[in-house]
Each structure stands twice: as C-alpha cells, then as structure tokens.
Amino acid sequence: MTTSIGFIFFIGAIGLGAIGIAGIVLSNHLFRLVLALAIAEAGANLLLILAGYRWDAVAPIVSDPAVVQTMVDPVPQAMVLTAIVIGVGVQALALTLVIRIRQRYGTLDMQEARQRMQDDLDAAAGITPSRSREQPAGGRPLPAPTAAVEAGGPHD
Amino acid sequence: MTDVTLAIALPLLGAFLLPVTARRGLQWLGALLGPTVLALSALVLFANASVYEAPYAIALGGFAPPLGITFYVDPLALLFALTVPLVTLLLWPGDDGDAGIRRQSLTLLLAAALTGLALSGDLFNLYVFYELAAVASYGLAAGSGSSPGFVAAFRYLLISALGSVFGLMGIALIYFQTGTLNLAHLATLSEQLANPQGLAAFAMLVIGFGVKAELFPVNGWVPEVYGAASKRVAALLAGLASKLAVLAIVRILLLVFPHEEARQLLLVLGILGVITGELAAYQARDITRMLGWSSVGQLGVVFIAFSLPGKAGLIAGVTVAMHHLVVKSALFLLADRWGGAIARLKGAASSSRLGAAMFVLFSLSLLGLPPLPGFWSKFLVLGGLADAGSTLQLAAMAIILAGTVLEGAYLMRVITTLYKSPDARAMPQRQHPGNLFASTVFAAVLLAAAAMVNPLWQGLNSMADSGVDTKGYIETVLKTAGWRP
Numbered sequence A: 001m002t003t004s005i006g007f008i009f010f011i012g013a014i015g016l017g018a019i020g021i022a023g024i025v026l027s028n029h030l031f032r033l034v035l036a037l038a039i040a041e042a043g044a045n046l047l048l049i050l051a052g053y054r055w056d057a058v059a060p061i062v063s064d065p066a067v068v069q070t071m072v073d074p075v076p077q078a079m080v081l082t083a084i085v086i087g088v089g090v091q092a093l094a095l096t097l098v099i100r101i102r103q104r105y106g107t108l109d110m111q112e113a114r115q116r117m118q119d120d121l122d123a124a125a126g127i128t129p130s131r132s133r134e135q136p137a138g139g140r141p142l143p144a145p146t147a148a149v150e151a152g153g154p155h156d
Numbered sequence B: 001m002t003d004v005t006l007a008i009a010l011p012l013l014g015a016f017l018l019p020v021t022a023r024r025g026l027q028w029l030g031a032l033l034g035p036t037v038l039a040l041s042a043l044v045l046f047a048n049a050s051v052y053e054a055p056y057a058i059a060l061g062g063f064a065p066p067l068g069i070t071f072y073v074d075p076l077a078l079l080f081a082l083t084v085p086l087v088t089l090l091l092w093p094g095d096d097g098d099a100g101i102r103r104q105s106l107t108l109l110l111a112a113a114l115t116g117l118a119l120s121g122d123l124f125n126l127y128v129f130y131e132l133a134a135v136a137s138y139g140l141a142a143g144s145g146s147s148p149g150f151v152a153a154f155r156y157l158l159i160s161a162l163g164s165v166f167g168l169m170g171i172a173l174i175y176f177q178t179g180t181l182n183l184a185h186l187a188t189l190s191e192q193l194a195n196p197q198g199l200a201a202f203a204m205l206v207i208g209f210g211v212k213a214e215l216f217p218v219n220g221w222v223p224e225v226y227g228a229a230s231k232r233v234a235a236l237l238a239g240l241a242s243k244l245a246v247l248a249i250v251r252i253l254l255l256v257f258p259h260e261e262a263r264q265l266l267l268v269l270g271i272l273g274v275i276t277g278e279l280a281a282y283q284a285r286d287i288t289r290m291l292g293w294s295s296v297g298q299l300g301v302v303f304i305a306f307s308l309p310g311k312a313g314l315i316a317g318v319t320v321a322m323h324h325l326v327v328k329s330a331l332f333l334l335a336d337r338w339g340g341a342i343a344r345l346k347g348a349a350s351s352s353r354l355g356a357a358m359f360v361l362f363s364l365s366l367l368g369l370p371p372l373p374g375f376w377s378k379f380l381v382l383g384g385l386a387d388a389g390s391t392l393q394l395a396a397m398a399i400i401l402a403g404t405v406l407e408g409a410y411l412m413r414v415i416t417t418l419y420k421s422p423d424a425r426a427m428p429q430r431q432h433p434g435n436l437f438a439s440t441v442f443a444a445v446l447l448a449a450a451a452m453v454n455p456l457w458q459g460l461n462s463m464a465d466s467g468v469d470t471k472g473y474i475e476t477v478l479k480t481a482g483w484r485p
Helices: A002-026 A030-051 A074-105 A110-125 B006-023 B027-047 B075-090 B097-119 B123-142 B147-178 B183-188 B196-210 B222-228 B231-255 B260-283 B287-306 B310-338 B353-367 B373-388 B391-418 B437-451 B453-467 B470-479
Strands: B056-059 B070-073
Touching: A002 A030, A002 B147, A030 A074, A030 A110, A030 B147, A074 A110, A074 B123, A074 B147, A110 B147, A110 B222, A110 B287, B006 B027, B006 B075, B006 B097, B027 B075, B027 B097, B056 B470, B070 B075, B070 B097, B070 B183, B070 B470, B075 B097, B075 B231, B075 B310, B075 B437, B075 B453, B097 B123, B097 B231, B123 B147, B123 B196, B123 B231, B147 B183, B147 B196, B147 B222, B183 B231, B183 B470, B196 B231, B196 B260, B222 B231, B222 B287, B231 B260, B231 B287, B231 B310, B231 B470, B260 B287, B260 B391, B287 B310, B287 B373, B287 B391, B310 B353, B310 B373, B310 B437, B310 B453, B353 B373, B353 B391, B353 B437, B373 B391, B373 B437, B437 B453
Parallel strands: none
Antiparallel strands: B056 B070
C-alpha cells in the first residue's frame, strides 16, 4: 500500500514539473509565466523530498539520544528548505520585474513586450527596424490595389 | 597558508556593507571598499599558489566529508577562482549615485558566488552558489533601468529559473541513486550512474548550469541581455560568469560522469552552439548583439574542447575558455566606445586609433592568427579532435573551421567599416574617450601570453595533470578530517 502512495507522489511530482514547464513554454501572460515557474519549482522540490523519504520513519529530530528510531533522511529536507527560500526570492524578483514592465510598456503580454524591447534596442543602436507589423519583410504576393479601391469604392 | 574561504567571505561581506556605507554618508569608504575587497581576495588566492605541489581540501564548518560540504583547491580551481577578482576589478562599475552603489554591491555578490562556484566540491553547494550568481546577474541585467532592460532581465530570469528547476531535478535523480551529493563521494560511485537515469541526471544538470554558460538550447537570453545592459555587465557575464558555469559542468563531467555518452552529449550541444551562434552573429546588424551571438559560438567551441577525453581535453578547454574570457571582455568594452549599428561605425578608427587597433588585435586573435594565443587554443582543440577521430568529432572539426570562416566574415566587416573614410552623418552619437584602460590591460595580457607560450604550456600541463586526477581528488577530499570536539 505504501508503495502505491509513493508512486502517486512520484507521478504528482513529475506531473507538477511537467505542468510548470508546459506553462512556461506555452503561456504568454507575464503573471502566468511566474505562476508556472512556481508550479515547476514545487514539482522539483517534491521530487527532492521523495528522494529521502521513508514511510515507516519519524521526523529527523533527535530529542533523546538514548532512543534510536528510524528517521527520514534529513539531508534532502534541508536542501528543499534552501531551494524553497531561493525559489521565493526569485519569484519575488520576477514579480517586481513584471510590475516594472507593466509600468514602462503598459502591457502584460510577453510577445508585445518582446516586440517593443526589440524595437527599443534597435532604436538605441541606431538601426531601422528590420521588420514591423505595419511593414512585413519580403515581397507582396497580392496585386497592387486597384484605382477603384484606392478611391474608396466598395470592395466587399 | 591563508584560509581560502576568505576569498568568498570578503566580497560577500563587502556586498552587504556597501549600501550601509552609502546610507551613513561614508561615500569615500564605499568607493574604496569594493576594489579593496577584490584585491584582498585576489591576494588570498595568490597566497594559496602552493597547491601547484599539493591540492588540498577544506571541510567547511568542521563537518567531515562526505556529509559536510568541502572546498577543493587545486590548480584548476585556483586559476578560475583567481580570474574572478582580477577581471571584476578591471570591469569595476563606476560610481554614479544610488544606482552605482547597487551595481557595485551586486558585482561583489556576483564575484563571491563565482569564486564559490570554482572551489565548491558539493553538488548542492554548487547549485546554491550558482543561484546566488544568477540572482546577482538578474539585478545587473535590469540595473540599467531602461525599459528593454527589464524585459530582457525578465526573460533571462525565466530561462535561468527553468534551468534551475531542471538542475534541481537532476540533483534529486542523483540523490535517488547514490544517496550522496559530495563530488568526491559521487566519484567513487560513478559506476552506479552509468545508466540511462544517470545520463538523464547529467543532461538535466547540464541544462541547469548551461544557462549561464550560454549552452545551446538555453541561450535565447544572450543577445537581449547584452544589448540592453551596460557593456561592462555584458563583459562580466559573457567573459567571466559563463566560464565559471563551464567549470562547474566540467567538474561534474570529470568526476561524476566519466562516461562516453556524457561526453557525446556535450559534444553535440557544443556543435549546435557553434552553428547557431556563428550564423546568428553573421546576421546581426549591431555590434553588441553580434558579439553576444559570437560568444555563444565560442562557448560551443569550449564545450567541444571539454568533451575531449583526458588531459588533452582539459588543456584545450581551459585554453579556449581563458582566451575567450580575455578577448570577449575586451571586445565588449571596446564596443561600448562606439556602440550601436555596424553601419554607423564608418571612420571610427580616425577618432580613436588605439581603440580600433586593439579591436583588430582581438579580432585576429579570436580568428586564430598564428603568433596570438587564439591560434594555440584553436590548434589544441582541432588537434585533439583529429586525434580522437570519431565521425562526430571530425564533423565538429569541420564545423569549427566553417564557424571560423563566418567569424572572419563578420569581424572583417566591422574592421573595414572602422577604417573607412569618416562620414560625418554616420558617426556614432556617443563616444566614451576615457575607458580604454581595461581593454589595454586585456591587450597586454594577450600579448604577454603570446610571448610566453612555453611557460604557459608547462603550467597548463601540470594543472591538467592534477585536474584529471580523479583518484587524487577522492583521496584528498575523503581524508580531510573534520573538526572534532
């Protein structure tokens, strides 16, 4: 029975990791990206905890040296504590950056923020943007607009 | 012998003291603090030069290995650790008010973490130092306060944090199979990791540590961050931080995964890095992003070099890495003088002859013109690949050579633009006349290395001897006595 519980936890840890990674790859909203990161970190932490966990053991606290009991491995627990602290710090930093991006660019959309960043970098370097939404690169496959359309005639 | 942990503790202390001195109105103390601390930590490392005869290990906090965390000091670690305070000192950010203090504090934090990355002998401790370095570099990337800087830093943070998740999972996988994270102890158990799970763990660790090392699949942040951040920060990240991340991967490879498959993985990732980096650099139209992408390509060569087995691989890898450290940092600093689009550099050589001459020198060394150190580094890599001679390695040779041709094309394009007759309309809008000092030092180092090839070769040889000596590492670390009450 205990093995099946362990198995469920393993699936859970790997599942959390997979959901988080999929979230980072697929989402486009800055805040969702941060949330996906938090989920992925939770998965990694759970995996690390499971690495040293025993179902028939007590918490690794020695209150009476005379009593010897089976304990879970304390090393992964200490490591996960460190990893959680690092993770919280990084997520807080990520959120401050999200706030800054929102203040500067007025958007929480990753694609749009990236596009504006590229434009700003190009402008700072003194390059005319290689492509933009208004002027896509390459030739135009469509025929030039006819005189009637340009005059404002009906075209639908 | 001076305690080598001071080399980490001093910059860390300085990093947290700096903001305090600024707030108390002790600006003069703050201005002195950073350079002093870095110079002291360089001296501490110099004082440990005796490791050339006998590497040694320290049990931190008195807890004996394999349970406690160990620091291992051998010539390889010392060489990389020593570059940290020296290069940081050269790239020390200027003091311009509050933002300057913050940048200096973060730079010290980065220096401390990178030194730790060179010395640590424990997998989880490596992860912690790596994260510390990563957080400091997010701050530096966003520190310019420009809008693109925030987006670039956010993307960098996201990629790096995702890498850390992978790294943590790799650590968990290794702990599952072996029950230890001490590198020396893991080295004794490396047969247990010679299986698909072990290889998966290695791949995850490589992805994790590879973000800073600009490894192929996780280097999308490179051009944006270098483009948006100040060029000193770009030089610090591309030159220094990437090398220490590479060292962490190399230590793990040498000690824990001395298997053929692990080397092949690095080789393939390195080849892909060379291809993508050089092609993207060829496409780039402004000098910063061109240098950023070309640094991705060169780190691909570093990974290819370290994937060679044994001593030859270590020597080749260290040579390429050190050469790249000097040259790419200097090129970024020179690019800061001009900045911006390549097309606007027309005639820049006439306004700063020395700068342009040094740009030519570094470019030629990067390409591998014979008397310069770049030639020897490429020669060692190509020679090693030819000796090993599997199909993949011969393909890697061809790709490095093709990459060099591309490098030549885009670097020469910049150089010819520099020496064209000046065009008043096309002149770059900003010029920094005063900051040639650091690049001149780098140029002097490069020329000195070219003149002293023989002694350097001897030094590298003995360094590689102890670097590949896994048995020596295990014995030294596991015999280190902890503190006994």
